[in-house]
Amino acid sequence: MALDTQTDVAQYDAPEKDLYEIGEMPPMGYVPKQMYCWCIRRERHGDPDTSFQQEVVDVPQLDSHEVLVLVMAAGVNYNGVWAGKGVPISPFDVHGAEFHIAGSDASGIVWAVGDKVKRWKVGDEVVIHCNQDDGDDEECNGGDPMLSPSQRIWGYETPDGSFAQFTNVQAQQLMPRPRHLTWEESACYTLTLATAYRMLFGHHPHELKPGQNVLVWGASGGLGSYAIQLANTAGANAIGVISDESKRDFVMSMGAKGVINRKDFKCWGQLPTVNTPEYSEWLKEARKFGKAIWEITGKGVNVDMVFEHPGEATFPVSTLVVKKGGMVVICAGTSGYNTTFDVRYMWMHQKRLQGSHFAHLKQAAAANQLMVERRLDPCMSEVFPWEEIPHAHMKMMRNEHKPGNMSVLVQAPTTGLRTLEDALEAKR
Numbered sequence: 137m138a139l140d141t142q143t144d145v146a147q148y149d150a151p152e153k154d155l156y157e158i159g160e161m162p163p164m165g166y167v168p169k170q171m172y173c174w175c176i177r178r179e180r181h182g183d184p185d186t187s188f189q190q191e192v193v194d195v196p197q198l199d200s201h202e203v204l205v206l207v208m209a210a211g212v213n214y215n216g217v218w219a220g221k222g223v224p225i226s227p228f229d230v231h232g233a234e235f236h237i238a239g240s241d242a243s244g245i246v247w248a249v250g251d252k253v254k255r256w257k258v259g260d261e262v263v264i265h266c267n268q269d270d271g272d273d274e275e276c277n278g279g280d281p282m283l284s285p286s287q288r289i290w291g292y293e294t295p296d297g298s299f300a301q302f303t304n305v306q307a308q309q310l311m312p313r314p315r316h317l318t319w320e321e322s323a324c325y326t327l328t329l330a331t332a333y334r335m336l337f338g339h340h341p342h343e344l345k346p347g348q349n350v351l352v353w354g355a356s357g358g359l360g361s362y363a364i365q366l367a368n369t370a371g372a373n374a375i376g377v378i379s380d381e382s383k384r385d386f387v388m389s390m391g392a393k394g395v396i397n398r399k400d401f402k403c404w405g406q407l408p409t410v411n412t413p414e415y416s417e418w419l420k421e422a423r424k425f426g427k428a429i430w431e432i433t434g435k436g437v438n439v440d441m442v443f444e445h446p447g448e449a450t451f452p453v454s455t456l457v458v459k460k461g462g463m464v465v466i467c468a469g470t471s472g473y474n475t476t477f478d479v480r481y482m483w484m485h486q487k488r489l490q491g492s493h494f495a496h497l498k499q500a501a502a503a504n505q506l507m508v509e510r511r512l513d514p515c516m517s518e519v520f521p522w523e524e525i526p527h528a529h530m531k532m533m534r535n536e537h538k539p540g541n542m543s544v545l546v547q548a549p550t551t552g553l554r555t556l557e558d559a560l561e562a563k564r
């Protein structure tokens with residue numbers, strides 16, 4: 137029998153109302169007129185503690201291929217920080233809506249389905265991946281949906297994310313929820329896990345292979361903690377980078393072969409102009425970092441892949457330490473976008489620079505299956521109540537969050553619940 141087989145939907149009585157309090161359950165499948173959400177508006181772009189405000193708005197209307205999901209818990213991601221700040225772009229310049237509900241990860245219950253939806257029914261327990269597209273072009277039909285001109289991230293480039301009681305998603309965004317996890321654990325992982333999956337395994341012929349070495353920046357973070365675990369599932373060796381010794385044990389416990397503290401080196405930021413004394417100093421220090429990697433991989437063994445996302449601070453070093461013919465794969469520029477590198481190493485050592493962005497359904501589903509099969513730890517670091525959604529984003533913005541991935545409760549009344557029955561019982 138499959139590990140995760142959904143049983144019958146719980147029966148319960150509840151009144152029909154136009155608006156429910158957070159954690160209060162409407163009757164199964166009953167859609168109220170309005171809902172609570174955390175809203176960003178253009179005029180208050182700034183840090184999350186001011187840009188996110190609680191509001192009551194209309195529940196979104198369903199299109200024929202869409203599904204309305206009652207959000208039990210939501211995941212905290214860096215794109216909520218970017219959306220709140222309106223940096224590097226304002227989400228309002230992308231979707232043009234009046235308000236923006238951030239949140240690109242959720243676990244929840246299918247509450248209503250459009251009339252063309254065949255694969256899901258009311259009561260199904262799901263997690264949501266954040267890639268949307270219109271599905272009608274060549275890339276969506278035989279190519280790579282992540283290259284579609286209509287590709288967009290739900291809850292970042294669409295106005296209707298998961299920091300709300302209900303969210304409206306495309307049917308293809310749904311995946312079965314790992315039923316051994318709590319609502320909050322199942323809400324915390326999909327965005328970063330699927331992104332890490334595509335980065336490591338989605339760029340042929342540089343898919344990470346058994347026995348290979350990969351350097352993982354921010355190894356205790358959302359992306360990094362899954363990159364380490366995914367490298368293990370492939371039989372590869374992950375070398376994790378941290379900035380604080382308190383994170384070392386966590387990264388080793390995820391299965392890293394070794395850990396390096398970036399605070400022990402001084403080669404961060406943009407590359408100094410080549411052939412200046414500053415460059416020589418930088419190169420000496422960057423090679424010291426390279427030797428720290430060799431202490432883990434073996435003398436002279438450079439990494440096959442670098443898993444990049446800090447960007448400006450680390451890119452010159454990433455491109456130096458990756459092996460001849462190896463790949464630096466990058467999905468973000470948290471420390472800055474003006475990345476620099478010494479191009480001589482690029483052509484003479486025939487290295488590959490590869491951009492990567494989230495994942496398509498097949499990649500997200502493959503990653504989710506590993507979670508369903510209990511081969512990955514969701515690494516949920518902290519779970520916050522609904523009221524503390526801005527606070528959780530402030531922690532992330534300041535790099536003060538604990539190792540792993542953060543979650544917030546939405547309709548789940550408390551932590552530790554694994555089913556709708558659990559939630560109803562806890563509410564009683």
Ligand SMILES: C/C=C/C(=O)SCCNC(=O)CCNC(=O)[C@H](O)C(C)(C)COP(=O)(O)OP(=O)(O)OC[C@H]1O[C@@H](n2cnc3c(N)ncnc32)[C@H](O)[C@@H]1OP(=O)(O)O
Nearest residue numbers: 214215218223224225240266289292327331467468493494
């Ligand atoms: C899953 C989670 C993911 C994450 O968390 S990711 C992190 C958060 N996300 C971000 O930080 C995303 C940030 N996005 C951006 O900063 C911007 O999104 C980009 C910089 C990626 C692109 O912005 P722009 O340049 O404004 O968009 P354009 O569509 O590339 O170009 C718009 C204008 O440029 C013209 N143009 C495009 N290509 C060319 C060309 N080759 N030659 C001349 N013009 C060109 C177009 O026509 C159009 O112009 P016209 O606005 O006037 O219509």
Ligand SMILES: NC(=O)C1=CN([C@@H]2O[C@H](COP(=O)(O)OP(=O)(O)OC[C@H]3O[C@@H](n4cnc5c(N)ncnc54)[C@H](OP(=O)(O)O)[C@@H]3O)[C@@H](O)[C@H]2O)C=CC1
Nearest residue numbers: 214331354357358359378379446449467468470471493494
């Ligand atoms: N394009 C895409 O599809 C996706 C992009 N992203 C982006 O990736 C980035 C990281 O996301 P996520 O992993 O969830 O975030 P986290 O904050 O959970 O982890 C990032 C880690 O990066 C490290 N870091 C921070 N600043 C620096 C620096 N200056 N130099 C080196 N390392 C640094 C920190 O670890 P330490 O201090 O210990 O080194 C931190 O833990 C964000 O910008 C996010 O928007 C995320 C998911 C998908």
